[in-house]
Amino acid sequence: MQTQVQTLKGFRDFLPKEKRIREFVKHSIVKTFEEFGFEPIETPTLEYASLLLGKYGDEADKLVYSFKDKGDREIALRYDQTVPTTRVLAQYQNELPKFFRRYQIQSVFRADKPQKGRYREFTQCDCDIFGTSSPVADAELLAVYAQVYKNLGITSLKILINDRETLFNNFKEFTTESLSVFSILQSIDKLDKLPKEVVLKELQDKGLSADNAQAVLDRMANAEMSESLKTIIDNAVALGADRNTFVFTPNLVRGLDYYTGMIFEGKIEASAGGSVGGGGRYDNLVYDLSGLKTAAAGFGIGFDRTVEAMEELGLIPDTIVEGTKVLVSLFGNEDLKNKSLNLAKILRQNGIKTEVYPELEKLGKQFKLADQKKIPFVVVIGENEDKENKILLKEMLSGEQKLMSLVELLTVLKIS
Amino acid sequence: MQTQVQTLKGFRDFLPKEKRIREFVKHSIVKTFEEFGFEPIETPTLEYASLLLGKYGDEADKLVYSFKDKGDREIALRYDQTVPTTRVLAQYQNELPKFFRRYQIQSVFRADKPQKGRYREFTQCDCDIFGTSSPVADAELLAVYAQVYKNLGITSLKILINDRETLFNNFKEFTTESLSVFSILQSIDKLDKLPKEVVLKELQDKGLSADNAQAVLDRMANAEMSESLKTIIDNAVALGADRNTFVFTPNLVRGLDYYTGMIFEGKIEASAGGSVGGGGRYDNLVYDLSGLKTAAAGFGIGFDRTVEAMEELGLIPDTIVEGTKVLVSLFGNEDLKNKSLNLAKILRQNGIKTEVYPELEKLGKQFKLADQKKIPFVVVIGENEDKENKILLKEMLSGEQKLMSLVELLTVLKIS
Numbered sequence: 001m002q003t004q005v006q007t008l009k010g011f012r013d014f015l016p017k018e019k020r021i022r023e024f025v026k027h028s029i030v031k032t033f034e035e036f037g038f039e040p041i042e043t044p045t046l047e048y049a050s051l052l053l054g055k056y057g058d059e060a061d062k063l064v065y066s067f068k069d070k071g072d073r074e075i076a077l078r079y080d081q082t083v084p085t086t087r088v089l090a091q092y093q094n095e096l097p098k099f100f101r102r103y104q105i106q107s108v109f110r111a112d113k114p115q116k117g118r119y120r121e122f123t124q125c126d127c128d129i130f131g132t133s134s135p136v137a138d139a140e141l142l143a144v145y146a147q148v149y150k151n152l153g154i155t156s157l158k159i160l161i162n163d164r165e166t167l168f169n170n171f172k173e174f175t176t177e178s179l180s181v182f183s184i185l186q187s188i189d190k191l192d193k194l195p196k197e198v199v200l201k202e203l204q205d206k207g208l209s210a211d212n213a214q215a216v217l218d219r220m221a222n223a224e225m226s227e228s229l230k231t232i233i234d235n236a237v238a239l240g241a242d243r244n245t246f247v248f249t250p251n252l253v254r255g256l257d258y259y260t261g262m263i264f265e266g267k268i269e270a271s272a273g274g275s276v277g278g279g280g281r282y283d284n285l286v287y288d289l290s291g292l293k294t295a296a297a298g299f300g301i302g303f304d305r306t307v308e309a310m311e312e313l314g315l316i317p318d319t320i321v322e323g324t325k326v327l328v329s330l331f332g333n334e335d336l337k338n339k340s341l342n343l344a345k346i347l348r349q350n351g352i353k354t355e356v357y358p359e360l361e362k363l364g365k366q367f368k369l370a371d372q373k374k375i376p377f378v379v380v381i382g383e384n385e386d387k388e389n390k391i392l393l394k395e396m397l398s399g400e401q402k403l404m405s406l407v408e409l410l411t412v413l414k415i416s
Numbered sequence: 417m418q419t420q421v422q423t424l425k426g427f428r429d430f431l432p433k434e435k436r437i438r439e440f441v442k443h444s445i446v447k448t449f450e451e452f453g454f455e456p457i458e459t460p461t462l463e464y465a466s467l468l469l470g471k472y473g474d475e476a477d478k479l480v481y482s483f484k485d486k487g488d489r490e491i492a493l494r495y496d497q498t499v500p501t502t503r504v505l506a507q508y509q510n511e512l513p514k515f516f517r518r519y520q521i522q523s524v525f526r527a528d529k530p531q532k533g534r535y536r537e538f539t540q541c542d543c544d545i546f547g548t549s550s551p552v553a554d555a556e557l558l559a560v561y562a563q564v565y566k567n568l569g570i571t572s573l574k575i576l577i578n579d580r581e582t583l584f585n586n587f588k589e590f591t592t593e594s595l596s597v598f599s600i601l602q603s604i605d606k607l608d609k610l611p612k613e614v615v616l617k618e619l620q621d622k623g624l625s626a627d628n629a630q631a632v633l634d635r636m637a638n639a640e641m642s643e644s645l646k647t648i649i650d651n652a653v654a655l656g657a658d659r660n661t662f663v664f665t666p667n668l669v670r671g672l673d674y675y676t677g678m679i680f681e682g683k684i685e686a687s688a689g690g691s692v693g694g695g696g697r698y699d700n701l702v703y704d705l706s707g708l709k710t711a712a713a714g715f716g717i718g719f720d721r722t723v724e725a726m727e728e729l730g731l732i733p734d735t736i737v738e739g740t741k742v743l744v745s746l747f748g749n750e751d752l753k754n755k756s757l758n759l760a761k762i763l764r765q766n767g768i769k770t771e772v773y774p775e776l777e778k779l780g781k782q783f784k785l786a787d788q789k790k791i792p793f794v795v796v797i798g799e800n801e802d803k804e805n806k807i808l809l810k811e812m813l814s815g816e817q818k819l820m821s822l823v824e825l826l827t828v829l830k831i832s
Contacts, residue, residue, distance in 0.1 A: 357515075
């Protein structure tokens with residue numbers, strides 16, 4: 001078999017700079033999640049296929065990576081984090097606390113058509129609260145979602161919000177035996193992108209009379225926030241979210257048919273990327289999946305789009321991308337080499353990120369490596385330095401060189 | 417299809433306590449890697465199967481999770497981190513610096529028989545230095561490996577060390593057309609676990625004369641460290657490793673046939689778990705895999721066994737496992753509820769991990785949740801507290817309750 005020296009389409013490598021940026025964003029998100037009292041869990045990459053299939057709808061089922069393992073079990077790769085968590089809820093129901101609040105940050109896999117910003121392996125950041133249908137839980141989720149973006153320095157987040165229950169109640173009367181509420185909602189959802197007339201026609205194609213199709217649109221245009229949605233937003237504001245972050249969006253439906261109450265979607269206005277995830281209340285899903293009666297609400301953050309927005313908006317501090325600080329050069333004989341190795345030891349003991357040039361080569365070559373790797377400092381212990389019990393420090397950017405004692409060196413490197 | 421409410425054999429969930437312990441250990445390892453100037457990379461979970469198959473030996477090939485995706489590509493799950501990294505080296509050869517030093521911490525997948533301490537998805541922590549065969553690079557790897565365990569507080573680490581080149585040179589003369597050096601080494605490797613006589617017999621079964629089989633064992637018994645191995649250890653000691661960590665082990669072979677020089681294996685003496693990974697020099701592998709001529713050396717840390725050893729040795733600080741610090745109770749009317757939500761906002765703004773009880777229930781029930789979740793403090797704003805503009809703080813362990821101002825509350829919670 002010939003070796004393929006390339007990544008599969010839709011999959012990515014992260015080289016050091018990009019990986020550091022991702023870790024920076026992830027740590028900020030984790031810190032916010034923890035401040036809101038969410039606790040981390042992790043589930044395996046592989047699950048029984050029967051756990052995942054039939055849970056996300058027919059279209060989604062096609063996107064699940066599933067296969068037979070060598071023990072002839074049908075297994076599948078994590079498609080989202082909600083379904084595996086419902087398994088956790090059922091499997092550990094005697095261990096988990098009431099009002100379990102968990103976060104989970106892992107890769108998910110979807111055999112989707114790769115395109116700009118859409119990958120086959122990507123990271124999701126989920127928060128969910130189980131065991132209560134209180135509006136305070138919904139508000140906590142909205143508040144932590146808003147706070148994540150505030151803490152990342154993204155000020156232009158809008159949260160489009162709606163209420164699945166109100167949607168259902170508004171349009172139930174238009175359903176027929178062959179036309180479900182969900183089908184009506186799917187058409188309404190398109191009002192964002194398509195002209196009214198096209199949506200009207202689609203509703204008629206689905207079996208509604210012209211009058212009823214118009215009535216659906218009228219009802220939409222005059223929709224008002226339900227009292228329960230108002231309470232949720234009031235509570236979220238009390239918990240720290242800015243009121244003007246929320247945009248009541250009566251035609252917001254969201255794809256997944258398991259939502260039962262509040263639904264929302266985050267958009268970064270200043271970024272072209274648009275939607276950065278969302279969520280809502282799904283009080284029946286845990287029961288449907290696992291037989292455990294547990295109310296639930298939660299959201300998923302689109303991690304990759306959030307990272308892209310941060311980069312686009314210039315919100316990644318330079319210091320994050322900084323790697324190694326000092327290159328210890330190797331010079332002259334075995335004795336000098338040992339002194340240089342010892343210096344590396346001391347620098348590292350002082351928490352300074354240090355690389356040792358591995359070979360005895362001309363100093364010019366060693367400086368060149370520092371240049372290439374953007375390491376800001378090089379230290380040299382040569383014969384002269386050693387005689388004076390000093391160390392030569394070269395600052396690569398200015399080219400400046402200075403002889404100094406070890407104590408001076410540590411001071412300079414720690415403050416710069 | 418019936419839903420399976422269980423994890424696949426050999427796969428694990430990590431609930432909050434265990435997940436926090438793993439993150440603690442991981443952060444310590446990352447900090448050490450970074451201090452030694454290693455840079456993080458990440459590769460996809462899935463690769464072309466042709467990249468992975470035929471690289472680890474016939475036995476290992478059977479353990480690779482591979483399957484056909486919907487585009488009829490043969491794909492496979494990450495089996496180790498070395499082979500994907502050699503792909504990265506070839507694919508990005510114009511971007512990567514000389515003496516590329518990378519670390520990588522991800523899951524790998526092996527369809528092995530699950531047993532105690534052996535999982536089908538487990539975490540590896542790898543460090544490698546590419547582009548040099550200098551003994552300083554070998555020494556850097558030994559030094560960082562030793563420092564990882566020092567920083568974790570594990571003092572009983574031993575590094576069994578040997579030299580593949582010396583092994584080959586010592587036993588080359590015993591090879592025949594049907595008996596490879598590697599086959600002889602495989603028998604030698606068993607001297608740890610089997611009586612001499614059994615190994616002697618095995619060597620004879622493989623085609624050696626009784627005299628030659630005995631000569632192999634004699635040569636082993638009298639083996640001495642090569643000069644190059646001595647230099648490597650000297651350099652590692654200069655870089656900070658303790659000399660008595662190293663144990664010259666002439667019958668150490670290590671399974672993978674791609675090693676070409678120094679090889680080593682870490683053992684935690686105080687822990688039953690034994691081996692916690694290892695590595696060595698493999699100067700031909702990158703060329704064999706990718707056609708790129710690059711010397712290389714590196715190691716993998718057995719993350720799961722290291723975590724288990726930390727737990728066994730009582731090295732996980734209690735503070736790491738600590739989750740949420742305060743439960744904000746909900747009390748009385750809407751106005752009081754809003755004040756409580758506001759208090760949660762302020763606590764979180766001060767970096768205090770805070771959960772809000774989501775429902776209006778009897779205080780006793782709310783205290784009970786704090787007990788169950790081991791949250792050390794509960795705050796209450798009831799009518800009386802509100803009148804006095806105070807907050808009631810209950811410390812769950814002592815049961816003590818105290819009225820205080822917001823400023824006092826923040827002080828108490830920040831220092832406790």
